[in-house]
Amino acid sequence: MNQLMTKEELNDFLEKEFPQVNKNFEILKVSDKNFSMLMHISSEHLRPGATVSGPTMFLLADVTFYLATLSIIGPKSLTVTTNCSINFLRKPNEKNLISEARILKLGKTLSVGDVLIYSEDIDEPVAHASLTYSIPKD
Amino acid sequence: MNQLMTKEELNDFLEKEFPQVNKNFEILKVSDKNFSMLMHISSEHLRPGATVSGPTMFLLADVTFYLATLSIIGPKSLTVTTNCSINFLRKPNEKNLISEARILKLGKTLSVGDVLIYSEDIDEPVAHASLTYSIPKD
Amino acid sequence: MNQLMTKEELNDFLEKEFPQVNKNFEILKVSDKNFSMLMHISSEHLRPGATVSGPTMFLLADVTFYLATLSIIGPKSLTVTTNCSINFLRKPNEKNLISEARILKLGKTLSVGDVLIYSEDIDEPVAHASLTYSIPKD
Amino acid sequence: MNQLMTKEELNDFLEKEFPQVNKNFEILKVSDKNFSMLMHISSEHLRPGATVSGPTMFLLADVTFYLATLSIIGPKSLTVTTNCSINFLRKPNEKNLISEARILKLGKTLSVGDVLIYSEDIDEPVAHASLTYSIPKD
Numbered sequence: 115m116n117q118l119m120t121k122e123e124l125n126d127f128l129e130k131e132f133p134q135v136n137k138n139f140e141i142l143k144v145s146d147k148n149f150s151m152l153m154h155i156s157s158e159h160l161r162p163g164a165t166v167s168g169p170t171m172f173l174l175a176d177v178t179f180y181l182a183t184l185s186i187i188g189p190k191s192l193t194v195t196t197n198c199s200i201n202f203l204r205k206p207n208e209k210n211l212i213s214e215a216r217i218l219k220l221g222k223t224l225s226v227g228d229v230l231i232y233s234e235d236i237d238e239p240v241a242h243a244s245l246t247y248s249i250p251k252d
Numbered sequence: 253m254n255q256l257m258t259k260e261e262l263n264d265f266l267e268k269e270f271p272q273v274n275k276n277f278e279i280l281k282v283s284d285k286n287f288s289m290l291m292h293i294s295s296e297h298l299r300p301g302a303t304v305s306g307p308t309m310f311l312l313a314d315v316t317f318y319l320a321t322l323s324i325i326g327p328k329s330l331t332v333t334t335n336c337s338i339n340f341l342r343k344p345n346e347k348n349l350i351s352e353a354r355i356l357k358l359g360k361t362l363s364v365g366d367v368l369i370y371s372e373d374i375d376e377p378v379a380h381a382s383l384t385y386s387i388p389k390d
Numbered sequence: 391m392n393q394l395m396t397k398e399e400l401n402d403f404l405e406k407e408f409p410q411v412n413k414n415f416e417i418l419k420v421s422d423k424n425f426s427m428l429m430h431i432s433s434e435h436l437r438p439g440a441t442v443s444g445p446t447m448f449l450l451a452d453v454t455f456y457l458a459t460l461s462i463i464g465p466k467s468l469t470v471t472t473n474c475s476i477n478f479l480r481k482p483n484e485k486n487l488i489s490e491a492r493i494l495k496l497g498k499t500l501s502v503g504d505v506l507i508y509s510e511d512i513d514e515p516v517a518h519a520s521l522t523y524s525i526p527k528d
Numbered sequence: 529m530n531q532l533m534t535k536e537e538l539n540d541f542l543e544k545e546f547p548q549v550n551k552n553f554e555i556l557k558v559s560d561k562n563f564s565m566l567m568h569i570s571s572e573h574l575r576p577g578a579t580v581s582g583p584t585m586f587l588l589a590d591v592t593f594y595l596a597t598l599s600i601i602g603p604k605s606l607t608v609t610t611n612c613s614i615n616f617l618r619k620p621n622e623k624n625l626i627s628e629a630r631i632l633k634l635g636k637t638l639s640v641g642d643v644l645i646y647s648e649d650i651d652e653p654v655a656h657a658s659l660t661y662s663i664p665k666d
Binding site for chain 3: 545546548571572574575576577582583586587590605606608609610611612613614615616619
């Protein structure tokens with residue numbers, strides 16, 4: 115799969131379209147094989163038990179798969195999630211999160227794949243999400 | 253199923269344990285048959301297309317099923333989500349959201365059920381989530 | 391939602407299009423509010439532990455939601471499942487299964503909803519599936 | 529992760545515990561990194577549209593993740609699926625299916641991971657399932 119957007123273009127897109135949240139996210143790697151992001155964790159993302167909340171991990175999975183899809187199809191901001199199934203595997207530390215996306219199908223109307231989420235200082239993944247995005251017609 | 257926590261006790265619990273988010277939520281109804289909440293939507297919850305973001309609806313589903321479970325088992329704050337599958341059905345308005353939880357199984361270690369999410373001014377549900385929570389041992 | 395197919399028309403459709411499996415299934419109720427089926431369980435559907443296998447419950451959920459959708463849109467046999475998330479709640483008996491479908495969204499291209507599965511002689515549901523079907527263009 | 533069961537032991541287990549279905553399955557590879565199976569497809573697995581049915585792919589995903597888990601924990605036949613979310617990505621041919629399992633978490637009570645399913649003669653996967661199995665106490 116060829117890319118239509120570079121790391122810089124995706125960061126600009128995020129800043130322009132999602133000004134509420136973009137400061138928490140950083141795109142680490144964009145290539146035809148890999149798409150990876152970092153999420154800066156602060157007190158608003160924590161929950162009882164000295165850990166990161168589930169909705170925070172869902173947010174990172176959702177943003178990661180959205181941008182991984184846009185990196186291939188271009189800046190169609192109205193691409194929307196239709197389904198996400200997420201398994202929470204281990205308790206993350208109160209540290210930053212790292213995500214890795216894999217696109218399993220990219221058709222004209224749907225993008226389907228999954229995202230692994232890691233907590234800094236833990237080798238094994240803390241969450242795994244499968245996502246489907248609906249791509250608007252041009 | 254008998255309730256161990258009233259609406260007032262759940263609101264106090266939310267304020268004490270989740271000070272970051274509690275101001276957005278209001279518990280509407282707690283009975284042995286019904287559990288319903290309202291989420292106040294503001295600009296931070298919106299996304300391109302004049303609609304509410306997917307992670308916002310996930311957050312409401314997660315909080316709703318968590319509190320519906322605690323209303324029966326009592327204030328075990330370390331109860332954690334292990335799985336959530338969410339379908340986004342329709343585009344919400346830029347209005348408040350309302351949720352309704354249904355518990356399908358409440359065992360010693362797991363609570364399983366689903367949540368329907370409605371947008372004010374739309375009759376049909378905008379999202380449907382199935383959730384599993386793991387209940388810690390006493 | 392108005393129905394385009396009656397119970398008899400759906401039974402005929404099942405017999406013609408799915409001759410391998412139709413003898414196991416019986417449609418109990420078809421109305422604009424309710425869609426319910428019965429699956430006859432025999433030794434081929436069992437697994438260790440004196441219970442019905444997970445794939446058997448998946449099959450019933452899948453057939454039920456397929457026919458519930460066709461009862462409204464008509465006999466479009468190429469309608470296909472795109473996603474299913476199923477939770478297994480309790481161990482069924484070695485008895486027949488009963489299913490109840492609920493359609494949450496029926497658009498031009500997608501049908502989304504859920505199915506509860508019951509085991510004869512157990513009051514509470516044994517499984518809960520959320521399904522998405524893709525509807526072919528005419 | 530170390531293995532407790534070899535390919536031969538798993539085939540014997542399948543033949544003894546699942547006599548109804550074992551003839552359709554063949555274990556291709558069992559190692560600490562890879563677990564792969566083949567399913568022989570015959571007329572009973574097909575559906576309208578000259579393709580393999582969804583429940584057949586679910587069955588393969590379920591059996592594959594079950595045996596991948598048992599290859600590490602040993603022959604605990606009462607290990608049961610608690611959740612599966614499956615995405616159907618492409619129409620399979622009327623050919624045999626091949627599966628590849630990945631274990632993301634193996635704790636004392638739960639095994640969580642995913643399975644990719646391929647159709648002979650198609651490079652890209654035809655289905656992707658995320659599964660959770662509950663492991664009985666000794």
